[in-house]
Amino acid sequence: MNKIIEQKFPLVNEVLKGIGQIMLQENIYTGIFFTIGVFLGSTPMGVAILLASLTGTLTAKALKYDKDEISMGLYGFSPALVGVCLIFLFKNEVLIWLLVILGASAAAMLQHFFIKRKIPVYTFPFIFVTWVLVTLLHQFTNIPPSESFMKVPDLSNIDSFTSQVNGFGEVMFQANIWAGLLFFIGVYINSPIAALYGLLGSAISSALSFHGNEPINEIHMGLFSFNAVLCAIAYAGNKKIDGVFVLISVVICVFINIGLVNAEIGILQNAGGAFTLPFVLATCLVLPLKNYISKSEYFTKLSV
Structure with missing residues (x-):
């Protein structure tokens, strides 16, 4: 087809x-x-x-x-x-x-x-x-x-799974569980491992944001997760080392995201917000590490 x-x-x-x-x-x-x-x-x-x-x-x-x-x-x-x-x-x-x-x-x-x-x-x-x-x-x-x-989205009946799926939805500005599910399925049909890593990235970012005392409603909406979803998808793969890259990029992404939000930078707020900047920065920061490790014999066993 x-x-x-x-x-x-x-x-x-x-x-x-x-x-x-x-x-x-x-x-x-x-x-x-x-x-x-x-x-x-x-x-x-x-x-x-x-x-x-x-x-x-x-x-x-x-x-x-x-x-x-x-x-x-x-x-x-x-x-x-x-x-x-x-x-x-x-x-x-x-x-x-x-x-x-x-x-x-x-x-x-x-x-x-x-x-x-x-x-x-x-x-x-x-x-x-x-x-x-x-x-x-x-x-x-x-x-x-x-x-x-x-x-203002209705978050009265939200649960952990819904919160993680919202991380997918907010990639395209959708605070809607059905949109999030369709986005997850869309990724899954092309790359199941990427979709599952994306869900994991959303869960990790939600947990870190919660422990960082970020607003709970914004966490549930996926506003602290969508960049992490993109990081996880970007580094998803079937090798063991890919999981390490996913974790590192997601953690870096969350800290960048929280930092930008809490900094309340006037110019950034007037421009609409950070959008996917935490994803771009985190992914680009991890990329040299990935390139170095991929050439290193020491990490060969993790790369299979």
């Missing part, structure tokens, strides 16, 4: 893989599950994630970027996050939709800048472009927050 879609509907393949790549999954069905999950939480955000991934992909095609990279969805995930984030933060107005398109295109071009130089920055293009747009919107417009942003 994948081959049929790739051959007959290449643009659909690229757009959906772009959405799947938000959690580092190059899989059409993962993208479908993610899209459905976002639509369950908010129809405008669902439209935005598709429109933004499409815009990023078409930008890459227009600028004649590498066809294999486009096919892998590498120019869809940062744009998709820009789109869903803007619609999550701001009321549904024409200017916001125009910025979804412009921001998605800019994120694709910034992604290409780093890909060409072989610099692994993951979702940083999304972070940077969104920071710029949100800062400008706060500075020069009076567009109010969206209903989704202002809505």
Whole structure:
């Protein structure tokens, strides 16, 4: 089925893989599950994630970027996050939709800048472009927050599992157990080990945040977990040493996340928040260690 879609509907393949790549999954069905999950939480955000991934992909095609990279969805995930984030933060107005398109295109071009130089920055293009747009919107417009942003989720019946799944949901700004489950399933169908490590990363981050006396409602919502979920997925693998990388990256990520939240940096707050910056920083900090260990004979036994 994948081959049929790739051959007959290449643009659909690229757009959906772009959405799947938000959690580092190059899989059409993962993208479908993610899209459905976002639509369950908010129809405008669902439209935005598709429109933004499409815009990023078409930008890459227009600028004649590498066809294999486009096919892998590498120019869809940062744009998709820009789109869903803007619609999550701001009321549904024409200017916001125009910025979804412009921001998605800019994120694709910034992604290409780093890909060409072989610099692994993951979702940083999304972070940077969104920071710029949100800062400008706060500075020069009076567009109010969206209903989704202002809505307080019902946490009365939350349990431990629900709390961990919310870590998946918040990757795409969804405080919804069903969205979180669909995101988890989307990752699982492409990489079961990544999905399970992601769940573990969410649990570890929740526990550390709880012991750090962070607000319990925000912990249950997954706000201290979604970056850890991404770290765990990024380093997930079948080797024993992969579990070590997951643990180290998740712990570093949690401390960065807590530090940024508690610092209450004015510029960062005006730009919308840290978004996935803790994930990017933690993953990039652990990457040199992984590269060193992979070349070290001392750790050969752990690498099998």
